[in-house]
Amino acid sequence: MTGTLPPPERGREIPPPRAVVERIVALALAEDLGRGDVTTEACVPPGVRGEAHVVARQPLVLAGLGVLREVYRQVDPEVEVHDRARDGDALERGQPVAHLHGRAASILAGERVALNFVQHLSGIATTARRFVEALPPGSRTRITDTRKTTPGLRPLERYAVRCGGAHNHREDLSSAVLIKDNHIAAAGGVRAAIERARRHAPHTSRIECEVEDLEQLREALDAGAEVVLLDNFDDEMLPEAIALARGRALVEVSGGVTLARVPIIAAAGADVISAGALTLGAPAVDLGLDWIGP
Amino acid sequence: MTGTLPPPERGREIPPPRAVVERIVALALAEDLGRGDVTTEACVPPGVRGEAHVVARQPLVLAGLGVLREVYRQVDPEVEVHDRARDGDALERGQPVAHLHGRAASILAGERVALNFVQHLSGIATTARRFVEALPPGSRTRITDTRKTTPGLRPLERYAVRCGGAHNHREDLSSAVLIKDNHIAAAGGVRAAIERARRHAPHTSRIECEVEDLEQLREALDAGAEVVLLDNFDDEMLPEAIALARGRALVEVSGGVTLARVPIIAAAGADVISAGALTLGAPAVDLGLDWIGP
Amino acid sequence: MTGTLPPPERGREIPPPRAVVERIVALALAEDLGRGDVTTEACVPPGVRGEAHVVARQPLVLAGLGVLREVYRQVDPEVEVHDRARDGDALERGQPVAHLHGRAASILAGERVALNFVQHLSGIATTARRFVEALPPGSRTRITDTRKTTPGLRPLERYAVRCGGAHNHREDLSSAVLIKDNHIAAAGGVRAAIERARRHAPHTSRIECEVEDLEQLREALDAGAEVVLLDNFDDEMLPEAIALARGRALVEVSGGVTLARVPIIAAAGADVISAGALTLGAPAVDLGLDWIGP
Amino acid sequence: MTGTLPPPERGREIPPPRAVVERIVALALAEDLGRGDVTTEACVPPGVRGEAHVVARQPLVLAGLGVLREVYRQVDPEVEVHDRARDGDALERGQPVAHLHGRAASILAGERVALNFVQHLSGIATTARRFVEALPPGSRTRITDTRKTTPGLRPLERYAVRCGGAHNHREDLSSAVLIKDNHIAAAGGVRAAIERARRHAPHTSRIECEVEDLEQLREALDAGAEVVLLDNFDDEMLPEAIALARGRALVEVSGGVTLARVPIIAAAGADVISAGALTLGAPAVDLGLDWIGP
């Protein structure tokens, strides 16, 4: 375990369980569609059918096609959705994502919710892909997300991160032990926190500890931390810190991680780079629904 | 009604109904806290108490203090939350937002969820404020949001927009009539869409129609549109279009609205500028929870 | 907009979104079926199959066939439901509404819930139809419902109103601005209320104001109300009031609206007649489930 | 058990469990208030406070004061609600029901939902009271409701029935055995249905059987029915039927029960008269919210 992490072998990602996607889409539709689309009811005669393409309006990495499909399943199961791409694909501007066919009223009613999801999730996948591609060739460093996700959307955003080629950090507070600055303050120091954690934490979880300087790092390693998180270490301090930890613990680097710093941190030997920017700061990408006609 | 909109008189905004905030926070806590915070359980002895400040780490317009308060009410109603600022305030880096006091385990368990909300919502308020401040002095133009909101968070994001000093567009698809390109396509043209809408729409809703060029604009005005949305008109075309509509309909300008274009569009005489960037593209701002000690 | 409303062109109505119907039916079944039908379990041998007709037991306008269908989908998806009429149809006593075929236990378990819905909704449609038919031939006046609906059933009742040929008023409190007596009292007068509303209300909503006498009416028109609601004006006062408003605002008449008064109010030139009696006072109509046999 | 039912000793009724009331009110508020009351937000300045009375606008029997209280607890717990009457009271036109004091915006936001509930439930209580008062003095006959209740509101409507002085029939399909015409058809006859039910029904439930003529009645009594429901027996047939059953089973009369028939049926010796009209056909009564001022 104290060796580095083996390189990932990535492929198509498994989406969140169906029930999770259903619940999130139901909330979003309740919020946007309410009890009906008065514009469509008012100006589109019942019975009119239509066809439309969902299209990338900029280069992007796709994520969320299954969510779009679920939106239309809930709005009107008779709208046919035909995929024209797959999650994880890198698309050019103008490339089609999906083809829709069915009642015009239904296609229009679901348009905004479907696009909001795909734009948001593909924005995360696109950002994640950029971070992964910023790693030096052959690098064994992992890029991961953090818990800085949009409230309510975490399972989808974590999936989008994987579609971009990055990894997920722990799921939630009940999944794994990660001792942060405020835990250390409340527990009375690095050593006290780690030792207490080793006694009480589930034996299935590694003990990870965040440290802010070399002194804390040494204390954490001595106390038996299995993963150390170097928080806000600058580029100069990283090599010494990582050398200190090598062979004793996995090293995660976090805090102020930008695209530009990724190759530097990776070159310094970090096992894991975690970046809140993968989710909380990821700009949505542009997709549109082009009406083809009845 | 065909005159311009009277200038807003802004003050403290009314937050969404309590039940709405409760439901969103409950979902977010279920997602992040799960069935307990194993780190805190493992490394912080029960009974330890603590104090902490929530602090702005960059200049920002605050929104979401009530959400933070609700997070702690749900985690542990005995955590005391004392406000140090109010939603809508412009804060400097380092200014305190709230002071927390209670069980250390509870403060730590709610930290991430509380910060995620306040960072996200204050990011929107800060962006909205920038757009409002980009208007020429004395301008009667309104800045509004759009339906491009994060799925599940719309009521909070709309509130944050108001905290920033901007207005809200319609609530959802069942609130008002806004005929867009795809409705026009499905209804068989601008005139057909508007006339049908006037027959069937609730009499409480104005009939708004999106147009893409001067010809559509004339058709919409002739058919009785009460609000016209000029979609993706460039800066050169705006004055003529707005002159055409003046006295006949309110004019909303949307599509590709950036901060730089706001004064130009306002100067051209738009009644409303709606920008998806207020919500979908607004970067989160940075706030932190500083532990003071037990 | 200040002209009268164009005459409606009515056809089949679009029912509320599927998810809305599902949720309401699920609640009703949980309430009536509980965890099983002990009578059927006790006295009908498993395996017995049956057939039944749902039949009108009095003349009525049908509404709620899709709800009946959803009831059986939730009780037992293998019960086949064949329509014998369509929502909006005027039926005679004895006319069949639907034919059911499947497990006897399932047909019996859903009977009461299905009938309760169809009886209640058809009662509303029937009442609405009577109001619409009370309009003078060629009248441009609209009949609408109000927010006086049965708690929990509003989307279905609004749909039933449309099946009867009437229109819907605003969806809920967040859809449109309607300033009522108590708002006026709280805001400090008609003018203050309207002016403040024009500054803050969404630009997609017309500003409607309820008035109780001619003085308030003048004040509302002067302040820029786009719709005036004449509340409890008697038949003598209506013509003068409507003449005053013509060309300046749409006129809605409400309060004490009975079937007998509809032609009088319409003849006086009202654009809209809104009646709580369409929903809150509508008597349920009688339908039954006739067992045909196995 | 085969004797008649002892006369009721009525007093204040126990309302449904708190959680049931909470859930129904939450749904109704979500439906009517949505994500906020745009009229109040637009035209009532924040901070304005007010006072109001809820007042009976016609003679009525009150039911639902606790629901009104719950509405305001959910809208804004700082609105003070002071009772001026109690559920079950017979009120005259003009009598106050409750006094409200608090933020004007909150009082206005909850007004319609609160009134809808009290009007609907008091309508049921008033109708039930009329039926009870139509019984001959000293009568031992019970008036009960049926399962013909508004979907979603059954627990409240049953409570309103009790406030009116009537009794409740069984709660739902899983509470007790009541064999109806379609069960008899599916089970292969009265005797087969009852015998099978006696074998399989919970021993805590009486076996009640609906009969349509004297022959079915005899068959039901012979098969051991403990309660017989005489369905749609006309006034002439009742005495003979009841005489037949006396001492062998309780007699419930149902079907086409009007206020005028109540004394006749009671005089014929029925133990129970059940009337769908108590709930499904009960006209709402009129109550209003009178604004007193700030």
Add this chain to the structure above:
Amino acid sequence: MTGTLPPPERGREIPPPRAVVERIVALALAEDLGRGDVTTEACVPPGVRGEAHVVARQPLVLAGLGVLREVYRQVDPEVEVHDRARDGDALERGQPVAHLHGRAASILAGERVALNFVQHLSGIATTARRFVEALPPGSRTRITDTRKTTPGLRPLERYAVRCGGAHNHREDLSSAVLIKDNHIAAAGGVRAAIERARRHAPHTSRIECEVEDLEQLREALDAGAEVVLLDNFDDEMLPEAIALARGRALVEVSGGVTLARVPIIAAAGADVISAGALTLGAPAVDLGLDWIGP
């Protein structure tokens, strides 16, 4: 009614309504599967398919096959579930219960939840069967469950009791009247409690009263109890007590009922023996999921 209960004629039992099973399974999956199965995601390549058998690992009476089926429907509707036995069947060690075929990841993700349900419910069915088989041949005594069920699982556990061949007691507190020691204490005695209950209880419910000695028994019979529950009567007291009640009320015996006492109590002439041990104390039985291969 005062005679004994007719002997049951048992067959395949009707399971709880679909919606009830769906809701319980959804909760259990949310609890165990969370937002995904990281082990399967990490170590099973996507696309691998598999086959497995669910097998009895000890002799048992099966209950819950429909729940297993629902688990897989929610995890992945493409997993095929083929029954190899039916609820109510007595199986030997090694006998197959079901055959699964589909995506390996899906079969693995649902394994534990599916097995937990079937093990728990079959444990109850097996226990119930033992109690039923302990009755003397030809006995007319019923074995029933009590309200001592696992919170949240009552409908499933009641169904399992029926699969074992036993009966259900009342569904819940709102289904029937059962006066227990603490009601008697609060009402001021046996007679007061029963008389008050006869006045107010629904006429569809028998009045059952728990008694602790012969004196209470006489008081209950005199007051008109239709069912008496002899609580914690020892084997010596039972014959006299039952003789006293015969012809006047049904007799239920409860409290300290073990398998060994069943024939004794039945021989003494009890109509009903109710045992909490059917549910609360029933040991789960062992079933496993044997992987056959891809």
Add this chain to the structure above:
Amino acid sequence: MTGTLPPPERGREIPPPRAVVERIVALALAEDLGRGDVTTEACVPPGVRGEAHVVARQPLVLAGLGVLREVYRQVDPEVEVHDRARDGDALERGQPVAHLHGRAASILAGERVALNFVQHLSGIATTARRFVEALPPGSRTRITDTRKTTPGLRPLERYAVRCGGAHNHREDLSSAVLIKDNHIAAAGGVRAAIERARRHAPHTSRIECEVEDLEQLREALDAGAEVVLLDNFDDEMLPEAIALARGRALVEVSGGVTLARVPIIAAAGADVISAGALTLGAPAVDLGLDWIGP
């Protein structure tokens, strides 16, 4: 990490988050109380107050006092609950657990649900305590639960396990990696499964692998498993297996773990003993509610 686990330092346990307890209790009350307790309504006059003790009827380790408290908060917040013991306490027969005071109707309505929870959870705590006390003095071996919990009650049951002095295994399938026999089969062998897991699993989770014989054990250790689960190893094989793993991985022993085997397995040097019997097979203990009087 490859050393043994440090000995636990146990104290009062932190219960699951409030919202989790609330939700489980709400479900249980809905299930048992339904829409009201007809017995209490029928036979206890409104206004009667009472007092009662919850008492242990056998020696037990207490768990679930907070759940009892939540039951009464939901039934009637005015019932006062005074603790007479604390979760984790070992109580003798007859010792009081809590004292209740309030409306008699409320105390009776919550009785069964409250007792069901405390009996079930204390049964688990009592069983867990027996397993912990079966460890040799000074043992560093941990006793843990498994995922064999009652569907819907896992968070409460895990808490009860901790009250008994044992540890929790992983929370759910998304918390940690535990490769079991069927994963190995689906992944194509122990080595393939572990290697793939190391590439893809969150870096916060240890990689645990279940093995069935020494060969698999060696393969797992060679592939880098950090925890090995010896499944169904008999007492003779354990020492050799544990010796093989010592210093390379933590050793968990599971499968067929009885109280009698605990000291043997601990003596063989296991780090963790996990037993489904802590939850799935734990017999409920007996507690009662003794009525003291008004």
